[in-house]
Amino acid sequence: MRYYIGLDLGGTNLKYALGDATGNILVKLTRPSWADKSQESIFVNIFAAVEKLLEIAKENELDVAAIGVGSPGNVDFNTGRIVGQAANIKEWADAPIRERLQNRFHLPVWTDNDANMVAIAEARVGAGRGFNHIVFITVGTGIGGGIIINGQMYRGGNYNAAEIGHMCINYQGKKCPCGGTGCLELYAAAPAIVNLYISKLREAGYQENEDLISTELIFDRAKNNDVLARETMDFACKMLGIGIANVVNLLNPQAVIIGGGVAEAGEDYIGRVRRYVFEHALKPSLIGLRILQAQLGNEAGVTGAIILAADNTLNFTN
Amino acid sequence: MRYYIGLDLGGTNLKYALGDATGNILVKLTRPSWADKSQESIFVNIFAAVEKLLEIAKENELDVAAIGVGSPGNVDFNTGRIVGQAANIKEWADAPIRERLQNRFHLPVWTDNDANMVAIAEARVGAGRGFNHIVFITVGTGIGGGIIINGQMYRGGNYNAAEIGHMCINYQGKKCPCGGTGCLELYAAAPAIVNLYISKLREAGYQENEDLISTELIFDRAKNNDVLARETMDFACKMLGIGIANVVNLLNPQAVIIGGGVAEAGEDYIGRVRRYVFEHALKPSLIGLRILQAQLGNEAGVTGAIILAADNTLNFTN
Numbered sequence: 001m002r003y004y005i006g007l008d009l010g011g012t013n014l015k016y017a018l019g020d021a022t023g024n025i026l027v028k029l030t031r032p033s034w035a036d037k038s039q040e041s042i043f044v045n046i047f048a049a050v051e052k053l054l055e056i057a058k059e060n061e062l063d064v065a066a067i068g069v070g071s072p073g074n075v076d077f078n079t080g081r082i083v084g085q086a087a088n089i090k091e092w093a094d095a096p097i098r099e100r101l102q103n104r105f106h107l108p109v110w111t112d113n114d115a116n117m118v119a120i121a122e123a124r125v126g127a128g129r130g131f132n133h134i135v136f137i138t139v140g141t142g143i144g145g146g147i148i149i150n151g152q153m154y155r156g157g158n159y160n161a162a163e164i165g166h167m168c169i170n171y172q173g174k175k176c177p178c179g180g181t182g183c184l185e186l187y188a189a190a191p192a193i194v195n196l197y198i199s200k201l202r203e204a205g206y207q208e209n210e211d212l213i214s215t216e217l218i219f220d221r222a223k224n225n226d227v228l229a230r231e232t233m234d235f236a237c238k239m240l241g242i243g244i245a246n247v248v249n250l251l252n253p254q255a256v257i258i259g260g261g262v263a264e265a266g267e268d269y270i271g272r273v274r275r276y277v278f279e280h281a282l283k284p285s286l287i288g289l290r291i292l293q294a295q296l297g298n299e300a301g302v303t304g305a306i307i308l309a310a311d312n313t314l315n316f317t318n
Numbered sequence: 319m320r321y322y323i324g325l326d327l328g329g330t331n332l333k334y335a336l337g338d339a340t341g342n343i344l345v346k347l348t349r350p351s352w353a354d355k356s357q358e359s360i361f362v363n364i365f366a367a368v369e370k371l372l373e374i375a376k377e378n379e380l381d382v383a384a385i386g387v388g389s390p391g392n393v394d395f396n397t398g399r400i401v402g403q404a405a406n407i408k409e410w411a412d413a414p415i416r417e418r419l420q421n422r423f424h425l426p427v428w429t430d431n432d433a434n435m436v437a438i439a440e441a442r443v444g445a446g447r448g449f450n451h452i453v454f455i456t457v458g459t460g461i462g463g464g465i466i467i468n469g470q471m472y473r474g475g476n477y478n479a480a481e482i483g484h485m486c487i488n489y490q491g492k493k494c495p496c497g498g499t500g501c502l503e504l505y506a507a508a509p510a511i512v513n514l515y516i517s518k519l520r521e522a523g524y525q526e527n528e529d530l531i532s533t534e535l536i537f538d539r540a541k542n543n544d545v546l547a548r549e550t551m552d553f554a555c556k557m558l559g560i561g562i563a564n565v566v567n568l569l570n571p572q573a574v575i576i577g578g579g580v581a582e583a584g585e586d587y588i589g590r591v592r593r594y595v596f597e598h599a600l601k602p603s604l605i606g607l608r609i610l611q612a613q614l615g616n617e618a619g620v621t622g623a624i625i626l627a628a629d630n631t632l633n634f635t636n
Contacts, residue, residue: 074602083602133475147568149467156570157451160602163567168560168598171487171505180563180598187489242486245498249481250465250568252474280486280498284392284401284478 002065004309005053005107007046008117008301009071011035011088016049017302018057018064021310023125027056028302039091043100050105066108068309069097070117070301077159080111087142110312112153115162117304118294119146120153122257124307126300127292131254135247136294137164138260139240143185147251153308165189169242187239190215190262197232204228219265236262237269241276248281248289259294266293320383322627323371323425325364326435326619327389329353329406334367335620336375336382339628341443345374346620357409361418368423384426386627387415388435388619395477398429405460428630430471433480435622436612437464438471440575442625444618445610449572453565454612455482456578457558461503465569471626483507487560505557508533508580511550518546537583554580555587559594566599566607577612584611 001020008015010033017028029052034045050067057064073086073093080098101109119136128134134148143165147154155161165185166178173182186192197218198210221229244256256277258270274291281289296303319338326333328351335346347370352363368385375382391404398416416427437454446452452466461483465472473479483503484496491500504510515536516528539547562574574595576588592609599607614621 149472154467154569156603157449157572157607158570158602158605160600161568161570163570163600163603166567166600167564169486169489171557171560172490178600180567180600181560239489242489242499246485246564247568249484249498250479250565251472252476252479252481254475282478282481282484282496282498284476285474285481287476289475 001063002310002313003057003062004306004313005050005064005067006302006305006309007049007067007069008114008305009033009042009046009069009089010114010301011072014045014049015298015302016053017299017306018053018062019303019306021307021314023121023303023307025299025303025306026062027053028299029053033089035089035092037091039095042089042092042095046101047104050101054105064107066110066309066313067101067105068117068305068307069101069109069111070114070305070308071095071097071111072114074160075111075113077110077112077155080109083159108309108313110308112155112308114301115144116146116153116155117308118259118296118300119148119162119257119304120307121296121300121304122259122294123148123151125303126295127257128255131290133251133253134255134257135162135164135244135251135253136257136259137240137244137247139189139258139262140260141190143189143240143243143260164243164247167243167246169239169246184239184243188236188243193218193232193236193262196235197229200228200232215262215265219269223268233269234272237272238276241273242280244273244277244291245280248277248285252285254288255290255292257292257294259300263293319381320628320631321375321380322624322631323368323382323385324620324623324627325367325385325387326432326623327351327360327364327387327407328432328619329390332363332367333616333620334371335617335624336371336380337621337624339625339632341439341621341625343617343621343624344380345371346617347371351407353407353410355409357413360407360410360413364419365422368419372423382425384428384627384631385419385423386435386623386625387419387427387429388432388623388626389413389415389429390432392478393429393431395428395430395473398427401477426627426631428626430473430626432619433462434464434471434473435626436577436614436618437466437480437575437622438625439614439618439622440577440612441466441469443621444613445575446573449608451569451571452573452575453480453482453562453569453571454575454577455558455562455565457507457576457580458578459508461507461561461578482561482565485561485564487557487564502557502561506554506561511536511554511580514553515547515550518550522546533580533583537587541586551587552590555590556594559591560598562591562595562609563598566595566603570603572606573608573610575610575612577618581611
């Protein structure tokens with residue numbers, strides 16, 4: 001049996017794990033990602049993580065076959081490099097992830113962006129098990145995603161597919177920093193939800209410490225029948241539902257999986273989004289469609305990285 | 319060498335042709351489709367068309383290996399049946415196309431919807447040659463399309479993918495008969511373009527025979543600097559451009575091919591749509607992206623049907 005190392009680099013933590021091709025995790029560890037340090041320091045930290053796992057593998061006589069790395073930013077899957085800047089890690093621009101890790105460890109290295117990692121993990125061993133065509137959507141500070149077609153990650157011509165947050169749902173809407181107009185994340189991502197609620201509070205003349213307002217607080221209040229919170233949540237769910245209906249009309253997936261911080265609100269949120277999807281999408285595409293909450297939580301990133309490494313190494317050697 | 323029969327059933331004509339796996343056409347014929355008659359009559363007409371081609375094949379000692387059929391409506395690719403109603407052919411609901419043709423001719427029969435046929439033809443032997451990930455969009459009375467991923471038709475879970483015309487680009491917009499809100503085809507399909515121009519004419523106090531107004535006339539006038547026609551055309555191009563930008567952000571294709579009656583206006587139209595796509599889509603997805611006019615015109619449907627038959631028969635016998 002062969003084992004794989006999966007890394008999940010984030011703005012705060014570096015998660016790293018050892019597992020098998022089915023996404024089973026034997027060891028999972030976490031350390032700070034040193035995201036505010038130099039690119040070299042971040043690599044040194046990653047090297048230390050990999051060394052730790054190789055040590056554990058050796059002690060247990062496990063054969064490590066490859067390394068998978070999930071990273072923020074636009075990843076060129078072909079070269080294993082970051083393309084341009086990466087969100088939340090200032091010095092990570094153009095980082096040659098594969099090159100550095102391959103030179104150091106003499107193992108095959110595969111790397112992809114973090115949303116794709118979560119998508120493939122959810123598809124294979126999470127909420128998407130048993131489906132072939134899956135769209136994963138993560139709703140947090142922004143809205144991102146991953147598309148699985150015929151059980152495989154679909155990355156697009158420039159490895160930039162699944163930018164679901166930048167779908168225009170209002171051509172008369174606000175300009176988005178991305179250059180587009182009326183993008184979904186201006187209506188349905190966490191900052192939009194918080195801002196909408198704050199503006200409703202102000203309009204109604206309430207005075208609150210606005211720094212304490214989060215989507216969690218809003219969803220909690222909505223549950224307790226705070227009218228403004230309910231309106232806010234309903235609007236966010238409707239916008240996301242319309243965005244997902246667009247994806248459903250375009251891709252006719254078998255399952256849509258919703259993850260990310262906002263989705264942790266659970267069935268109150270997912271159920272409401274689901275109703276709006278079913279209200280707006282074409283009827284033939286809704287037959288059998290499942291709209292599900294992501295299942296893997298915190299472990300999704302490393303699990304996806306392990307599956308990425310295993311998938312490609314198997315393809316590689318076949 | 320093996321040859322294939324391709325049929326393209328439309329609301330007016332039935333086109334039928336004999337060709338090879340590369341989409342080369344040897345004979346192409348047309349007859350009325352009898353779209354206003356009974357389902358049985360439409361099948362009798364199709365049978366006659368196939369018999370004619372089999373006769374020609376026999377005279378020329380050509381071996382016919384399979385039949386491909388493009389049809390309006392939602393086609394279940396797996397069973398080769400129409401699902402529900404088909405636009406423009408009243409009695410064609412639930413037509414068991416494969417079953418009827420296979421029983422009659424004892425040849426493998428493959429069937430798919432007409433937009434997919436044109437998409438696969440354009441991808442293989444038309445404007446999309448050389449690209450792997452292609453989105454085809456047809457703009458006419460409605461807006462439809464086809465998605466090619468890794469050179470293969472992508473049909474979705476219920477064979478209902480690529481409903482590009484029903485993408486919401488204005489969540490505050492008009493209700494669409496489909497059940498959605500602010501669908502792209504309410505802004506960018508031919509009837510929307512004609513209606514917008516008529517309303518502009520009325521507003522300006524012009525009196526014209528409104529029955530004579532077509533997208534062709536509007537685009538002609540736009541070319542000749544009719545201000546209202548130019549505004550109309552620009553709006554339609556902007557809406558389509560925003561819709562395509564959404565598709566580009568989601569799928570990051572290498573090429574987008576625009577066909578259908580409206581696109582016959584050519585580069586005046588395509589060029590303007592292209593500018594709006596480049597203004598609205600994410601920069602990394604635009605690198606190398608081609609936005610092209612369809613090339614195959616009238617022959618695309620039968621060519622696609624021939625390629626469909628050839629592709630699947632090859633897969634079938636391998």
